[in-house]
Amino acid sequence: MIKRILILASAIIIGQFSHAQQAKTPQPDYLALDKAINSVSAVMIHDVVNPPAAARYYNYFMMGAYNLVTLHNKDIVPIGNFIKSYKIDNTISLPANSYDYRIAAVYSILELGKQMLPSGFMLQDDEDKYIELLKKNNIAEAVIKSSVAVAVEMSNKVIAFSRSDNYNRLSGKLRYTPVKGGKNWYPTPPMYMEAVEPNWKTVRPMMIDSAQQFIPVRPTPFSTDSTSEFYRQAYEVYKISQHPSTEQLNIASFWDCNPFAVTTSGHMMIGFKKISPGGHWMNIAGIAVKKANLSFDASVQVLALEGITLMDAFISCWDEKYRSNGIRPETYINRYIDVKWMPFLQTPPFPEYPSGHAVLSNASATVLSYLLGDHFAYADDSEIPYGVGPRSFKSFMQAAEEASVSRFYGGIHFKDAIENGNSQGRQVGADIVKKLKAAQLKPLMSN
Incomplete structure (x- = not known):
């Protein structure tokens, strides 16, 4: 049982902060x-x-x-x-x-x-x-x-x-039944867990107008033809997994954030609990407000807005996941390229398109950049309790880009899910920023 998570960080802040928002002591x-x-x-x-x-x-x-x-x-x-x-x-x-x-x-x-x-x-x-x-x-x-x-x-x-x-109405919804074969998502090894929150789109968002407001472009059409774009994307995932660089593996591990990964040892299955992707970005926001020496009130403001952003980003992302119901690279590669292939990271139990990391990271980076600036440099050691890190970033957007591509290095997302997820996340973040501006909620830092 984990009783505490100690998140410590060092960072460099570039820019000018409003004196009214800085802690005087x-x-x-x-x-x-x-x-x-x-x-x-x-x-x-x-x-x-x-x-x-x-x-x-x-x-x-x-x-x-x-x-x-x-x-x-x-x-x-x-x-x-x-x-x-x-x-x-x-x-x-x-x-x-x-x-x-x-x-x-x-x-x-x-x-x-x-x-x-x-x-x-x-x-x-x-x-x-x-x-x-x-x-x-x-x-x-x-x-x-x-x-x-x-x-x-x-x-x-x-x-x-x-x-x-x-x-509170989610438990009353019909259970999700996966469809085996074709383009559809299907549970993956080693636990073959059932789909996570297939009805999440029915949860009320905080600031975006609806779950359907930012539907991304359609994913690459499914195909088993070795000359198709879909097969090319799958083979790209497969190919990079053969000879990944140490840096690529470090990036994949740093942004893993799988709340419950399972590994096997003989007949035993061992579970590993980790912080969620949203928890990682809450830690980033916490690192930022401390290193910026923000006042208590301003710190609460940043952390609360990050929480709001996370909720809306997941609602928007999960709406599309169960619309397109995309097959995961692991399933496709095992069926059509290499039956013994395994991704570096454990495949999460929900459809592939778009990448959740891409959506929530870009939405978070967009809002945090508005509040604290486009060039906010910091060091993130959120993953130290799990044996990974720290990593340094020159901006929130750089961190979001790395978080997104980490899922490709980890073998659990195709490139279009990442690229289109990036765009969707930035749209969610931009909409939140637009509404904050309309409410006269101003940035805490000028670039």
Whole structure:
């Protein structure tokens, strides 16, 4: 059981930050947002939460903190100004001078995780330790009590909003039945797991208008003809797997982010739990706000907007995955090129087109670039707990490009799924940025 994920990073920031958004003094340890996020991430890893669901959780876990910040900082645009469906009254019953909204914001991340995750009860220990940390920092008992009460009150408001997003109706949908043969996706070794979230397109998005708003161009037509474009793309995956460079394998491993990979040893199957793709990008956002020395309020803003972006990116991506229902390289290559071939990375249990990494990484990079600049350099060691990394990037878009091509190096995506997924992700991100601009939510950094 993984109880903690320690995400440490070093980075270089290029550009000029708004002085109003920079922390004037070092933040006390009890206001460390990354510790609370790492705690909920650890429980999601324990629960093997799938990638789309993990993105949804990150979205809601940060929403309570964002709402609390907007109540006390009029420079932060209220969430209802750019999320049309958000009609919740964020009024808090306790007087503003009776609690510390920053403490309440951190506690709300833990509280939302405790109430929403299947094994959320595990976060009770984190909440207890957080209260002890506050006491060690000489925070008055009355302030602690009031701050916790406010965190719970706001968390309940967020949960009420989350219950209207159709997630609770997914279990009532018809189960997905894979179609064997032809162009269709089919479960892959070694577990032959059933399709992940085939009805995710029915979940309500946060900022994009609908799951169908950014349907990508059609994938390359399926063909078994060795002279066809589809066969060429499959052979390209096969060929690069024969003699990959060390750097290509490092890139594939760094961006693996498979919540539950399985390896076999004789008659035994051994599972490995990792952080989700969305969790990796939440870590990147966390690295960025710390290295930019952003104020607490501005940090919450960046992390909350990243959570929103992840949720919408997965909804848009998953809509297309189960429309095109594309076959994975592993299945195609085993049938038509090499029956014994295996990809470097384990094939995820859902259709191939488009690449989820391409969509969510480019959407995230687009929004983070708007907030923090096009030339934000940083070092990412999010994967150190899993024996990989760190890697350095000159910008968020460079990281997104690498995350996308990593799936080709890993043998689990064709090139068109990556290239068209990149475009789809940038469209999702651009739409979110357009709506943030319309709501007068300005960048935190000028290039």
